[in-house]
Amino acid sequence: MKRTKHLFLASAAALLLAAPAQAAKTLVFCSEGSPEGFTPSLYTAGTTFDASSRQIFNRLVEFDRGTTKIVPALAESWSVTPDGLEYTFTLRRGVKFHSTKEFTPTRDFNADDVLFSFDRQRQKDHPYHGVSGGSYEYFDGMSMPDLIKDIVKVDDYAVKFVLNRPEAPMIANLAMDFASIHSAEYADKMSGNKDMFDQKPVGTGPFQLVAYQKDAVIRYKAHPDYWAGKAPIDNLVFAITPDPSVRYQKLKRGECHVMTYPNPADLDAMGKDAAVNLLQQEGLNVGYLAYNTKMAPFNNPLVRKALNAAINKQAIIDAVFQGAGKVAKNPIPPTIWSYNERTVDDPYDPAAARQMLAQAGISNLKTKIWAMPVQRPYNPNARRMAELIQADWKQVGVEVEIVSYEWGEYLSRSKAEDRDGAVLLGWTGDNGDPDNFLAVLLGCDGVGGSNRAQWCYPPFEDLIQKAKVISDRDLRTHYYEAAQTLVKDQAPWATIAHSVVFKPVRKEVVDFRIDPFGGHVFYGVDLK
Amino acid sequence: MFRFLFTKIALLLPTFFGVSVVAFTFIRMLPGDPVELLAGERGMTPERHAALMQQYGFDRPFWEQYLHFLGKVFQGDLGTSIVTKQPVLEEFLTLFPATVELSLCAMLFATLIGLPAGVIAAVRRGSFLDHSIMSVSLAGYSMPIFWWGLLLIIFFSGMLEWTPVSGRISLMYFFDPVTGFMTIDAWLSGEEGALASALHHLVLPAAVLGTIPLAVIARQTRSAMLEVLQEDYVRTARAKGLAPWRVVGLHALRNALITVVTVIGLQVGLLLAGAILTETIFAWPGVGKWVVDSISRRDYASVQGGLLLIALVVMVVNLCVDLLYGLVNPRIRYQR
DSSP: OHHHHHHHHHHHHHHHHHHHHHSOOEEEEEESSOOSOSOGGGOOOHHHHHHTTTTTOOOSEEEOTTSSOEEESSEEEEEEOTTSOEEEEEEOSSOOOOOOSSOOOSSOOOHHHHHHHHHHHHOTTSTTTTGGGOOOHHHHHTTHHHHEEEEEEEETTEEEEEESSOOTTHHHHHTSGGGOOOOHHHHHHTTTSHHHHHHSOOOSSSEEEEEEETTTEEEEEEOTTOTTOOOSSSEEEEEEOOOHHHHHHHHHHTSOSEESSOOGGGHHHHHHOTTEEEEEEEOSEEEEEEOOTTSTTTTSHHHHHHHHHTOOHHHHHHHHSTTSEEEOOSSSOTTSTTOOTTOOOOOOOHHHHHHHHHHTTOOSOEEEEEOOSSOBTTBSOHHHHHHHHHHHHHHTTOEEEEEOOOHHHHHHHTTOTTOOSEEEEEEEOSSSOTHHHHHHHHSGGGBTTTBTTOOOOHHHHHHHHHHHHOOOHHHHHHHHHHHHHHHHHHOSEEEEEEEEEEEEEETTEESOOOOTTSOOOOTTOEEO | OHHHHHHHHHHHHHHHHHHHHHHHHHHHHSSSOHHHHHHGGGOOOHHHHHHHHHHHTTTSOHHHHHHHHHHHHHTTOOOBOTTTOSBHHHHHHHHHHHHHHHHHHHHHHHHHHHHHHHHHHHHTTTSHHHHHHHHHHHHHHTOOHHHHHHHHIIIIIIISOOSOSSSSSOTTOOOOOSSSOHHHHHHHHOOTTHHHHHHHHHHHHHHHHHHHHHHHHHHHHHHHHHHHHTSHHHHHHHHTTOOHHHIIIIIIHHHHHHHHHHHHHHHHHHHHHHHHHHHHHTTOOSHHHHHHHHHHTTOHHHHHHHHHHHHHHHHHHHHHHHHHHHHHOHHHHHHO
8 A cells, every 4th residue: 555655646746747848837836825816906915916916917017027127018118208297108019818718808908908907996986996895005005096197098009197296116116016907808898797807817917817726726827928928837836835844845845846935944954955946135125123213312313323333233133034134234125226335334332332322311221122023024033133132232231121012003003103112123115116115114204104213304305305206217326325324324223134035946947036026926937 | 302403403592692702702802903904014094094994894883893793694694804805605615625524534534543442442451552552642632733744744745755745636636626525526527546646635634633533532432431341231241152342342332432422523623623733734725724814814704704604513513413322322312
């Protein structure tokens, strides 16, 4: 019995792995969970985007695979008026939508599809607006309703976005998942059964959905008429596997080719595994400690600088990130353009820190550090990080109490302007634009909200507002570099770390690239 | 008999209400609301938060929400998940067969091994065999499922390569679900090797989930048997010169089974709890994992609906166990 079992398995495994070489190539991806759905604009989770926007759909512009660089996609080119208020996109011709059991497209992609995709999100009376829950978190979160005045069809292959105010990150926003383009023709056809439109997605992307079984498996096949050429692999399968150690066992056995989020404890073994390539890249994120700059004595930059100098960041990288992190000296990660290489980080110097505190007239300071209750890419163990900072600050005579709340509670309480203590938190970038970090996290609009330092500093605000309205990238870079210098001088945060993302893939996988946005893009990936 | 059945069913009603209150209340007692969690670090304006709370009806008084929920339940509507926007009942029914399949196999595994082991231990009381069986079952009973599952995967799948690591069937088989039971669907599909693959994938998770029930059944069978074996009628049977297997198998075991059947019935509730961990490890798409995910996402509708349905299943199983007594042991049947 044992022998037959073994034989059966060996043959099954051989079939699974050998089949690609002979006939159809099937790539299996061990993902971490089920998508919430297949219409990206309705959701916010990366798991959902991996299963939908990144395989099934295209956007007008997209991020070049593995970078934060914007490249043309469904729009071949675009132009911006000098006042920065009108963006005109020239659409690509001959783009085919997927043909599925439910739907056979009769026409190519055109301006109507662009209008449908955005109007659904922005017009409350649109027939599809309220379908499937009808809340568009990213569209609203990126301030699209205030920003977009109108979207006009110029002709079948030209669309004009009219804005209420100039906004340089607009193009980057349109490369985000929520801006995925759906088929207006399919929407018309499904008007009697609108929920199905979201459950059986039809896009122009490199893969089309074949079947989905919740918590088990998602199957795709390559779109034969994909506008940029058919994908090198024929089938793409997501094997949903929640436990990271089990994912690794599956990868070892060849039950999958690529896996997400490895268990840090397994990294060592993966590095030595002959069947596995362990890819790595710095993540598009930052983990920080935000002081409450509105509350004494933290309203004094000298006190904040002193406390920053008392933190041993390298020890945090070693203990909390176990090497899977890098010390952050800027509030934006190095994978984003305009990252200021010249910034000099606060040196770890407890003696100087004590001196600065004395200079500020501080003694016997007691404060709190907030430790997040969950693991995030930018902070795998906030409790441990808080304990290390607690010990560091004790060296300079500052008593720390560590507090924590349940995650939803933590997020909302930490926004309070009269909050007591410094908060550990972080951010993962949405669109690769510096504005998405600096304005959201440190701008005056964010006070009482996403700006946990409650920091509103006019010279900084002036720079980021100026950078927001011009499209000249060199000039914007100049402003953002200066803004980063101000952040270091004024120290509303202790910038702590950027995570390093690890991606174990099997040796037979060709040209898999880590996506800086944390996603998984399988167009362009091949199997040996 | 009908009166018996009627009383039993009538007794389920208060339990059902109790569970609905508990499920409804507890998830709301947890701090953090679903809208806040949907937004994540990004956050949202207080106005938008309020608007969404109103849209989902979370701003209404607690009792009003409860009555609304209860009213809907009696119309067969358990609400819609805030995360997936799918009807809760539909999600439950897609996932439930996987849990049932796994639990049945685990129970089968536990009973087929646990029962004979218990009988042998009782018959050979005090022997080396008895001590071994009892200490192994004590170890099994105390096993943390999560660790145990991973250990078996690393050993049987990773090192020996006897079993697949996780999932319900090899990915090369692909057919639409008909019943939701993978073994039945595989058989119906007619694809060669599909059924074997489905069974093969069941071995490890069923063994892991069945470990604790196995230990409990073995221990309960042993103590029940020990008691029965000392009864007068067993002595009489022996004195009559019946074959030892007849004495043990027919006269003793049949009477000991009452206790064992009760235990098996009670294990079903525990099995569903154990399924949460087993399902997570083996990437088994069942209801256990779904409820846990829903709790951490504060998906109120899924949690309260899911818990209610699971409780209903446990109640029905226990009702069946009560009815089974009569079949197993005539003495109970005659009393009623």
